[in-house]
Amino acid sequence: MFLVILIVPWVVRILRVAIMLVITSVASIFVGPDVAVERMADDWTGRVMSNGVPVEYEDGVHTFAECVAILTIIAGFGVMGLVTVGFIVWIF
Numbered sequence: 001m002f003l004v005i006l007i008v009p010w011v012v013r014i015l016r017v018a019i020m021l022v023i024t025s026v027a028s029i030f031v032g033p034d035v036a037v038e039r040m041a042d043d044w045t046g047r048v049m050s051n052g053v054p055v056e057y058e059d060g061v062h063t064f065a066e067c068v069a070i071l072t073i074i075a076g077f078g079v080m081g082l083v084t085v086g087f088i089v090w091i092f
Contacts, residue, residue, distance in 0.1 A: 018079050025076025033073060040069035 028036035044065040049058055 021072065021076035021079050022083075023076075025073050025080060028073050028076075036073065037066055037069040040072070041065035044068070 024036070024040075031039075041062055042065075045058065045062045048061050048065075049055070053061060
């Protein structure tokens with residue numbers, strides 16, 4: 001019972017992250033991947049720069065944020081693929 005109490009919060013967090021990845025990927029389909037990546041990178045860069053990072057690092061931070069945004073969208077599609085295959089295996 002004690003193990004269940006320890007594991008359940010982690011499972012809930014993992015499911016929440018997976019759902020957010022899928023939502024981000026599906027949203028990128030509707031607005032366009034390039035627009036979605038640019039919006040996420042701009043938002044993340046703004047957050048980092050507002051926390052006191054020197055201005056000369058802004059281009060590097062933005063490039064890094066674009067790479068992370070691309071990987072986020074790809075990870076969301078990967079989660080969708082795994083869930084789809086899991087449902088197909090479970091059904092058949």
